[in-house]
Amino acid sequence: xxxxxxxxxxxxxxxxxxxxYGVLVRRNIIGILISIELMLNAANLNLxxxxxxxxxxxxxxxxxxxxxxxxxxxxAAVGLAIVLALYRVRKxxxxxxxxxxxx
Amino acid sequence: xxxxxxxxxxxxxxxAAFAVNILAGxxxxxxxxxxxxxxxxxxxxxxxxxxxxVFRGAHFAxxxxxxxxxxxxxxxxxxLDPLSSTLLFMVTIVGTLIQVYAMGYMRGDPRYSRFFAYVxxxxxxxxxxxxxxxxxLFFMAWEIMGLCSYLLIGFYFEKDSAANACKKxxxxxxxxxxxxxIGFLTLFAAIGTLNFSEMNSIISGAGATPxxxxxxxxxxxxIFCGTIGxxxxxxxxVWLPDAMEGPTPVSALIHAAxxxxxxxxxxxxxxxxxxxxxxxxxVVTAIGTITAFGAAFIALTQHDIKRVLAYSTISQLGxxxxxxxxxGLGAGTFHLITHAFFKALLFLxxxxxxxxxxxxxxxxxGGLFKKMPSTAVTFIIASLALAGIPPLSGFWSKDEIxxxxxxxxxxxxxxxxLLTAFMTAFYMFRLIFLTFFGEARNPKVHAHESPALMTxxxxxxxxxxxxxxxxxSPFMHHWFQKFMAHASHYPEYEPSLFVMACSIAAAVAxxxxxxxxxxxxxxxxxxxxxxxxxxxxxxxxxxxxxxxYSAYIVKPFHAIGRILFGFDETVVDGAVxxxxxxxxxxxxxxxxxxxxxxxxxxxxxxxFAYFLNSFTKRLQTGFIQNxxxxxxxxxxxxxxxxxxxx
Amino acid sequence: MEILxxxxxIGIYATMALVLVFALGVVALRNLFHCxxxxxxxxxxxxxxxxxxxxxxLAAVQILVYVGAVMTLVIFVIMLTEHLGGKTIRQTNRxxxxxxxxxxGIVVLLGTLxxxxxxxxxxxxxxxxxxxxxLGKALMGTYAFPFEVISVILIACLIGAIVIAxxxxxxxxxx
Numbered sequence: 001x002x003x004x005x006x007x008x009x010x011x012x013x014x015x016x017x018x019x020x021y022g023v024l025v026r027r028n029i030i031g032i033l034i035s036i037e038l039m040l041n042a043a044n045l046n047l048x049x050x051x052x053x054x055x056x057x058x059x060x061x062x063x064x065x066x067x068x069x070x071x072x073x074x075x076a077a078v079g080l081a082i083v084l085a086l087y088r089v090r091k092x093x094x095x096x097x098x099x100x101x102x103x
Numbered sequence: 104x105x106x107x108x109x110x111x112x113x114x115x116x117x118x119a120a121f122a123v124n125i126l127a128g129x130x131x132x133x134x135x136x137x138x139x140x141x142x143x144x145x146x147x148x149x150x151x152x153x154x155x156x157v158f159r160g161a162h163f164a165x166x167x168x169x170x171x172x173x174x175x176x177x178x179x180x181x182x183l184d185p186l187s188s189t190l191l192f193m194v195t196i197v198g199t200l201i202q203v204y205a206m207g208y209m210r211g212d213p214r215y216s217r218f219f220a221y222v223x224x225x226x227x228x229x230x231x232x233x234x235x236x237x238x239x240l241f242f243m244a245w246e247i248m249g250l251c252s253y254l255l256i257g258f259y260f261e262k263d264s265a266a267n268a269c270k271k272x273x274x275x276x277x278x279x280x281x282x283x284x285i286g287f288l289t290l291f292a293a294i295g296t297l298n299f300s301e302m303n304s305i306i307s308g309a310g311a312t313p314x315x316x317x318x319x320x321x322x323x324x325x326i327f328c329g330t331i332g333x334x335x336x337x338x339x340x341v342w343l344p345d346a347m348e349g350p351t352p353v354s355a356l357i358h359a360a361x362x363x364x365x366x367x368x369x370x371x372x373x374x375x376x377x378x379x380x381x382x383x384x385x386v387v388t389a390i391g392t393i394t395a396f397g398a399a400f401i402a403l404t405q406h407d408i409k410r411v412l413a414y415s416t417i418s419q420l421g422x423x424x425x426x427x428x429x430x431g432l433g434a435g436t437f438h439l440i441t442h443a444f445f446k447a448l449l450f451l452x453x454x455x456x457x458x459x460x461x462x463x464x465x466x467x468x469g470g471l472f473k474k475m476p477s478t479a480v481t482f483i484i485a486s487l488a489l490a491g492i493p494p495l496s497g498f499w500s501k502d503e504i505x506x507x508x509x510x511x512x513x514x515x516x517x518x519x520x521l522l523t524a525f526m527t528a529f530y531m532f533r534l535i536f537l538t539f540f541g542e543a544r545n546p547k548v549h550a551h552e553s554p555a556l557m558t559x560x561x562x563x564x565x566x567x568x569x570x571x572x573x574x575x576s577p578f579m580h581h582w583f584q585k586f587m588a589h590a591s592h593y594p595e596y597e598p599s600l601f602v603m604a605c606s607i608a609a610a611v612a613x614x615x616x617x618x619x620x621x622x623x624x625x626x627x628x629x630x631x632x633x634x635x636x637x638x639x640x641x642x643x644x645x646x647x648x649x650x651x652y653s654a655y656i657v658k659p660f661h662a663i664g665r666i667l668f669g670f671d672e673t674v675v676d677g678a679v680x681x682x683x684x685x686x687x688x689x690x691x692x693x694x695x696x697x698x699x700x701x702x703x704x705x706x707x708x709x710x711f712a713y714f715l716n717s718f719t720k721r722l723q724t725g726f727i728q729n730x731x732x733x734x735x736x737x738x739x740x741x742x743x744x745x746x747x748x749x
Numbered sequence: 750m751e752i753l754x755x756x757x758x759i760g761i762y763a764t765m766a767l768v769l770v771f772a773l774g775v776v777a778l779r780n781l782f783h784c785x786x787x788x789x790x791x792x793x794x795x796x797x798x799x800x801x802x803x804x805x806x807l808a809a810v811q812i813l814v815y816v817g818a819v820m821t822l823v824i825f826v827i828m829l830t831e832h833l834g835g836k837t838i839r840q841t842n843r844x845x846x847x848x849x850x851x852x853x854g855i856v857v858l859l860g861t862l863x864x865x866x867x868x869x870x871x872x873x874x875x876x877x878x879x880x881x882x883x884l885g886k887a888l889m890g891t892y893a894f895p896f897e898v899i900s901v902i903l904i905a906c907l908i909g910a911i912v913i914a915x916x917x918x919x920x921x922x923x924x
Contacts, residue, residue: 002758009863011765015772017856022776024728024848025841030827034788038772041795048804055871058879059887062807069814070899074906076819080826081910087830102725732844735851742858
């Protein structure tokens with residue numbers, strides 16, 4: 001371990017916060033999806049870091065990271081498909097223009 | 104002895120006709136009449152052989168227990184003795200003939216089937232009265248007769264006069280009926296039975312236990328009240344003239360031949376009782392004599408053809424009652440039978456005249472003899488019978504009554520009855536001369552003879568009026584009187600030529616006087632009326648009895664009614680309305696509470712929820728990132744909480 | 750060694766800093782295409798950090814799957830939808846100040862929490878090397894069932910994505 005665990009965690013926290021900020025404020029749905037990928041990356045980084053520093057089986061963290069990547073890929077695929085369908089029906093990709101479900 | 108055929112069928116057949124006609128009359132239409140006539144004829148066919156056997160000396164009686172009153176059984180049954188079989192004979196024949204006549208008379212009436220239903224019901228009730236063997240059954244059928252009388256008098260209920268007449272008839276006879284009810288209940292208390300035969304044997308076979316004569320007199324007097332009401336005797340006679348508002352066949356059947364005779368029949372039925380209560384018989388005689396004379400006096404001046412006949416009926420009923428009061432059971436019953444034939448004939452003849460001319464006032468008639476020969480001839484035959492011209496039936500029966508009065512020593516009564524016979528002859532022939540002779544006084548009247556369906560019963564009754572007196576005449580050695588007396592052991596009197604001569608003289612004098620006054624010297628009538636104006640007015644206004652009743656009975660009752668009505672209206676209705684108003688007021692208050700407080704709560708709940716939701720609904724933006732921001736805020740809060748705990 | 754270690758440390762921190770800068774680019778740039786490129790940079794940077802943490806296989810997967818497949822997909826969709834034109838359209842919504850405050854709160858709090866927490870670090874784990882073979886054995890042995898489930902999910906999602914994204918035939922039909 002070249003750098004302390006805390007530093008990696010702080011880094012992944014910042015990365016996660018940045019991604020969450022993107023999720024919270026971007027109007028474009030594709031932008032939101034991209035920001036989600038950022039957050040997933042931060043999570044993956046945490047998994048690797050912990051698998052490197054604790055006495056669990058060292059492969060576990062990486063395998064879960066691989067699962068996360070796989071799920072992320074499917075999420076991206078479904079999400080983008082939804083974006084396409086939405087775009088086709090309502091000619092928009094902005095979240096505040098599809099707020100039908102409200103009071 | 105039990106009769107060879109079910110006697111109950113005799114009244115039940117007309118009753119069946121009534122049931123069918125009242126229920127299916129709308130569908131039967133004119134066939135209703137055939138049904139009524141057929142059942143009546145059948146009853147007649149059943150009754151006559153039975154009567155014949157009774158005339159030959161048989162005696163039928165049978166009864167079945169209806170219910171037990173404690174120890175005492177109430178029994179229904181029939182009793183066919185000389186008295187009831189004679190009436191049965193008369194009622195079935197006269198009733199059937201009148202119904203045949205009514206088929207022609209009522210043709211085209213909108214309530215044709217209804218009329219025959221009522222008549223059949225009446226026949227059933229009358230036959231039940233005749234054959235019943237106890238007071239209770241008698242009274243029940245008697246009441247049904249009263250009902251039928253009411254319904255049929257008011258048959259043309261569209262007319263106010265008919266509606267008033269039927270009410271008057273019902274209420275007036277009701278007074279007598281209540282007396283009858285009190286009477287036979289008193290009798291029940293006195294001797295413990297309502298059965299006629301048992302009553303006869305108890306009273307005549309008295310001696311084992313001395314009977315309470317006062318109680319018996321009381322009972323007899325009140326039973327006689329029933330007769331006064333039903334047979335239209337003096338104080339309660341006022342309903343019968345008004346009852347002429349009904350259709351003429353009804354007047355003939357109910358108000359001349361049968362129902363009014365039922366009152367006389369009641370006295371004859373209870374004769375043992377009346378004889379055992381000697382205080383009552385003079386009352387009966389007095390009432391009968393007053394009625395006979397007064398009604399004849401009124402009949403002298405009436406103008407309505409049916410009213411003259413009605414007063415004549417009252418007068419003749421008075422004769423019968425007088426005879427019974429003088430213990431002349433055979434004489435009274437004999438006159439009842441003969442009178443039923445010729446008075447039914449007179450009414451049917453009057454009906455035929457009315458049918459042919461459409462007027463009832465004799466002043467508008469005249470010279471109808473040529474236009475209506477059958478009607479006129481039969482009418483004259485009946486009138487001769489009523490006046491008492493031998494050898495027609497009326498002579499024999501009237502003579503028998505006069506004889507009873509004369510021979511029993513009641514000379515005053517005899518005199519009055521003789522005068523009445525004179526008046527009877529006079530007013531009947533006044534009627535005939537004014538109606539059938541002279542010239543037609545009203546050119547608008549276009550008379551025509553009635554159809555055969557109506558004239559045939561007239562002829563049949565005319566034959567009856569002629570021959571029915573034979574059984575009581577010297578030609579058959581007074582068979583009828585003996586037949587009656589045999590049943591009841593009451594005095595017989597030897598025929599008196601003096602009485603017969605008086606009777607014939609009175610009748611002939613009356614007819615001749617009428618002929619002179621109304622055919623030759625027409626001004627005599629007016630002059631006499633002017634000369635004896637008070638008497639004329641007294642007769643013309645029927646002794647002012649209706650006015651007296653109106654002033655001293657009806658008006659006070661009206662006044663009481665008004666007072667009670669006022670009480671009802673102000674106090675009772677006031678209480679009811681007050682309750683209503685109070686309820687309304689209370690409900691208005693409740694309504695106000697409901698609207699402003701209960702509804703206010705409900706609405707406030709809604710409005711409050713709406714008010715609160717105006718804040719909270721802002722959270723539901725439909726904007727997903729906003730929700731996510733709230734999640735972030737929640738996580739932040741959670742973290743702050745966590746850090747504090749550390 | 751020390752110098753080498755120092756340099757590699759400097760390299761790692763520098764990579765981290767760059768990644769954060771690119772990450773800011775991902776969320777803040779107006780042009781979505783640029784964002785996607787920044788994301789690619791972030792992913793590559795993260796892969797480099799994986800390498801530094803001795804997760805070479807994962808780094809390779811990251812590059813292959815993310816940069817190779819997901820990024821291509823993302824850029825493809827951007828191309829499909831982004832002919833809306835006007836790049837002057839506002840790209841962030843009104844809640845960005847609130848988000849910044851909230852997130853900085855979270856970062857500060859979680860950061861303190863992380864720094865305060867005594868993380869157990871075992872020497873044995875630090876030394877362990879994870880070979881691709883052991884990974885493969887674990888994947889096909891211990892985690893065989895989740896692996897298969899993931900495969901099914903992957904297939905299902907891809908088919909679902911196709912169904913959602915394809916044009917509705919009935920809409921296009923002659924009506």
